Amino acid sequence: MKRKRHNPEQIIRKLRSAEQLLNQGQTVADVCRALEVSAATYHRRQQLYGGMKATEAKRLKELEQENARLKRLLADAELDKAMLKELAGGKLLSPERRRRAVVVLQDRFRASQRRACRLAGQNRTTQRRPVPVADIEEHKLRQRIRELARRHVRWGRRLVYRRLRIEGWSVNHKRVQRIWREEGLQRPLPRKRKRSRPVDGSRELLRAEYPHHVWAIDFQFDQTMDGRRLEFLNIVDEYSRLCLAIRVGRRCKAVDVIDTIEELLRQYPAPTHLRMDNGPEFIAHALQEWCTGSGTGTAYIPPGSPWENPFVESFNGRFRDEFLNIELFASLPEAQALAEQHRMEYNTYRPHSALQGRTPLEVLQQWKAA
Known part of the structure; x- marks a missing residue:
């Protein structure tokens, strides 16, 4: 049978009895035998509780219990404060947001459901209620958007x-x-830039009336991690907004432009016009002679008038924002592979606002079917 431990009041009473026996002339060994304890235990108890009254021991025990209770309350208050800081990111106005907050508190702080519901202001019955089908669909939609x-x-x-x-x-x-x-996915608002416009807007631009009627060509520039230059030759079909080619190289001359166009002619019909600016690669005699021999016309825009080549300039802006600004190229082959991957995604996956949410490839396919 397990022996019951003495509390401080009982120990003090036994020490009083031991003092009386010692005053009667008995030895410490006789006292220990009478109290049924060892000499080491007697001296240890005498050191801890000697000269103390039973009421004082009771008060000491009460103080220790009160101190333990206050420590628990302080720990609970600090934990509640940490959990409330976790919920400080936004207002919990709907039961679904409170439901998710309770789950987060239980996972991160290993708190009970009762405590998490109290801090989140959620009814426990609402928390235990099965999630409706509409909420499941909402969760899937949120996950896809993220x-x-x-x-x-x-x-x-x-x-x-x-x-x-x-x-x-x-x-x-x-x-x-x-x-x-x-979900906090807002992007910072872009700064509006002042764009210059021609003084006389009476000049009418050539408009693409069918696919491969007008191809727009332009250059963009970037660099690899070692600081060496990268030159991107972008070719866009103005009718379908299809990006036909993105040639990446250290340099691009007029012969490189001709080679890129001839590679495209193996897949697509020859364009009626090429819209370009007055860059040295585009006004070179080699390119002009090739256009004359192939029957393709040239539509040069006036110097300093990028708004007259709007389709490729629009593509360049998206290409810069969605690709060049977020990629860091280690080498030329890596830039070529990533640019081709972006071109395929732009043509087949990315919805285009000017095409009523369709992709350029869908527009081209629908035109062929019609």
Whole structure:
């Protein structure tokens, strides 16, 4: 049978009895035998509780219990404070947001459901209620929006909305905007730049009336990690917005432009016109002679008038924002591979706002079918 331990009051009473026996002339060994303890235990108890009254020992025990209780309360208060800081990112206005907050608190702080519900202001019955089907669909939609935002870091909510519609999601733009705002995916607003416009707007531009009627050509520049130059030759079909080619090299001369166009002619019909600026590669005699021999006309824009080549300039802006600004090229072959991957994604995956949310390849296929 397990022996019961003595409390401080009982120990003090036994020490009083030991003092009486010692005053009667008995030895310490006789006292230990009478108290049924060893000499070491007697001296240890005498050192801890000697000269103390039973009421004082009781008060000491109460103080120790009170101190332990205050420590527990302080630890609970600090834990509640840390959990409230975790929820300080936004207001928990809906039961679904409070439901997710309770789950987060339980996972991160190993708190009980009762405590997490109290801090989040959630009713425990509501928390235990099964999630409706609509909430499950909402969770899937949120997850897909986050995936698109992580994969395309420079996309805004409008592009994500168009991509969701292409994938078959039955969702309107206001719902996507709400989720986009709640998930904190807003991009900083771009600074508006003043663009110069021609004084006389009476000059009418050549308009593409069918695919491969007008090809727009322009250059962009970047560099690899070692500081060496990269030159991107972009060719865009103005009717379908299809990016036909992105040639990447250290330098690009007129013969390189001709070689790139001739490679495209193996897949596509020859364009009727080439829209270009007055760069040295485009006004070279070699390119002009090739255009004359192939029957392709040239549509040069006036110097200092990039707005007259709007389709390739629009592509260049998106190419810079969604590709060049987020990629760091270690070598020329890596830049070539990544540029080709971006071109395929631009043609077949990315929805285009000017094409009513369709991709350039869809526009080209629909025109062929019609």
